[in-house]
């Protein structure tokens with residue numbers, strides 16, 4: 469299968485930037501339950517990242533590790549290895565945030581166990597070998613490439629959403645989501661390129677991307693509703709729907725329509741993730757991120 473893919477163009481080569489995991493450190497000790505002050509629903513929308521991302525990112529790292537033996541291109545192998553390190557770091561950092569919130573009363577352990585079970589059931593390797601194993605690997609690479617499109621788009625949004633700092637979002641949480649967002653922008657092309665290399669079928673790319681969208685939106689809604697309900701605070705402010713409309717209007721959360729508006733762009737046959745937003749903004753943030761800098765010392 470590598471023979472067909474070896475001809476696939478990979479424009480990210482031009483970016484001449486090597487992907488590497490950063491050994492970040494976050495101190496969540498002083499983070500309150502509603503760490504975007506006065507924004508209960510928006511806080512829980514951010515919390516979805518702590519709740520469902522770790523398991524998904526581990527499954528993705530596992531899938532890319534399975535893809536490595538099928539990739540002969542040195543440069544792409546290097547990118548995939550860096551990607552695996554970055555996603556593993558994202559998973560453990562969000563887990564740290566979730567454990568802190570659990571310790572101050574947001575009890576979500578049973579939900580996390582269900583997500584872990586579901587992710588393993590749906591996206592695990594299932595012990596398949598031979599032709600079936602190869603097909604399943606290609607299918608998962610397609611799904612993850614579609615999901616990575618959304619993480620790159622949301623990552624770009626997080627880097628530019630100045631309103632989060634203006635609203636007084638706790639600096640540790642703000643740094644966590646921005647560092648993560650910046651690395652999503654930084655490695656936005658890796659899964660797509662791995663998929664193109666290992667398979668490259670447009671039909672599969674389109675089908676799996678639509679499936680990824682159809683899975684992510686309900687997962688987001690169900691997880692937010694669960695978090696909001698589990699929040700033990702007596703006062704949650706206005707009704708969740710009014711908070712949702714207000715937060716969307718003021719740009720405190722990204723627009724939910726992104727799940728629909730982004731698909732036509734991703735489905736363009738000539739699309740490549742390197743066409744997404746500014747890599748400079750991401751790298752500039754990573755150069756200044758308190759957690760990333762702490763890792764350097």
Ligand SMILES: [Fe+2]
Pocket residue numbers: 525554555558619648652
């Ligand atoms: Fe990630």
Ligand SMILES: [Fe+2]
Pocket residue numbers: 555616619651652655
């Ligand atoms: Fe990612």
